[in-house]
Amino acid sequence: MTGPALAAFASVSTVDSALQAAEAVLAGAGVPSPRVDAELLVSHVTGLGRGVVRARAVTRAPLPDDAVAALSEVVSRRASREPLQHITGTAAFRSLTLQVGPGVFVPRPETEGVAQIAIDALRAVAAEHPLAVDLGTGSGALALALATEVPHAVVTAVELSPEAAVWTRRNIASVGAEVRLVEGDLADALPELDGTVSVVVSNPPYVPLGMVPRDPEVRLHDPSLALYGGEDGLDVVRALSLTAKRLLHTGGVLVIEHGELQGGAIREILQADGWRRPETTTDLTGRDRATTAVR
Numbered sequence: 001m002t003g004p005a006l007a008a009f010a011s012v013s014t015v016d017s018a019l020q021a022a023e024a025v026l027a028g029a030g031v032p033s034p035r036v037d038a039e040l041l042v043s044h045v046t047g048l049g050r051g052v053v054r055a056r057a058v059t060r061a062p063l064p065d066d067a068v069a070a071l072s073e074v075v076s077r078r079a080s081r082e083p084l085q086h087i088t089g090t091a092a093f094r095s096l097t098l099q100v101g102p103g104v105f106v107p108r109p110e111t112e113g114v115a116q117i118a119i120d121a122l123r124a125v126a127a128e129h130p131l132a133v134d135l136g137t138g139s140g141a142l143a144l145a146l147a148t149e150v151p152h153a154v155v156t157a158v159e160l161s162p163e164a165a166v167w168t169r170r171n172i173a174s175v176g177a178e179v180r181l182v183e184g185d186l187a188d189a190l191p192e193l194d195g196t197v198s199v200v201v202s203n204p205p206y207v208p209l210g211m212v213p214r215d216p217e218v219r220l221h222d223p224s225l226a227l228y229g230g231e232d233g234l235d236v237v238r239a240l241s242l243t244a245k246r247l248l249h250t251g252g253v254l255v256i257e258h259g260e261l262q263g264g265a266i267r268e269i270l271q272a273d274g275w276r277r278p279e280t281t282t283d284l285t286g287r288d289r290a291t292t293a294v295r
């Protein structure tokens with residue numbers, strides 16, 4: 001345990017005082033949503049749901065000493081800007097609870113909307129068992145969302161990083177979905193599926209090399225292979241366009257997540273590669289977030 005958390009927790013004995021102490025330490029460390037993280041960390045150490053934690057704060061319910069000590073420890077870690085999801089060991093993604101930790105990209109809420117686009121495209125396919133592919137699957141978030149929400153589809157996931165693939169396998173097992181994981185480079189992946197796939201989805205690395213993310217949680221804890229896409233951030237997108245073109249049958253749909261300023265450049269790449277109808281859509285905050293195209 002380190003200093004600030006320990007001192008702040010010295011006189012804590014109730015849920016509300018624990019939340020206040022945790023929030024103060026996290027706010028002091030620049031954590032973006034200190035109250036939310038405080039509630040989630042109390043929830044983590046007590047095993048209580050977040051709603052119950054809030055209710056117990058209102059009634060000033062007691063918090064046992066061992067829970068206070070455990071909270072002090074995890075608040076300390078969070079104050080050093082370790083990702084919340086690495087501390088709790090899980091990340092929520094749509095209806096799934098995925099296991100995450102060092103070596104794998106933590107799935108983001110904005111990717112849930114990208115999953116929805118791919119799910120809608122896959123549900124619209126008339127085939128009895130349409131094929132879907134997730135290129136650069138990381139925790140398996142997109143592949144598992146497709147497999148669980150479109151259960152008649154046959155889903156394959158590709159991942160280059162052996163460290164990330166450990167988490168993919170763990171999540172496939174814990175979710176209990178039938179996703180086939182293929183380890184390797186998406187650039188030459190799955191030649192046996194050429195011309196047979198209905199939907200290809202990907203959240204590739206797309207950060208330009210010179211644009212190091214500001215948040216320590218991202219900069220220090222997400223794997224570099226998951227973040228950076230070369231000089232302009234689009235190296236993997238260029239490879240992805242060619243692979244998806246090869247995998248999809250005519251009429252098949254490609255869905256790519258990207259940064260808010262990359263829609264135009266990605267549409268140009270797709271147009272140059274001969275894709276039909278490249279279109280960029282925005283996320284819930286109104287920012288460009290995904291581009292789709294038809295084979």
Ligand SMILES: C[S@@+](CC[C@H](N)C(=O)[O-])C[C@H]1O[C@@H](n2cnc3c(N)ncnc32)[C@H](O)[C@@H]1O
Pocket residue numbers: 105106107108111135136137138139140141142158159160161164184185186187202203204205206225226227236
């Ligand atoms: C931004 S993360 C996305 C992970 C997951 N799909 C998600 O949305 O949370 C990109 C993933 O692509 C993987 N990756 C990077 N380059 C790759 C390549 N050439 N072939 C296959 N996977 C790659 C990374 O290891 C990482 O897991």
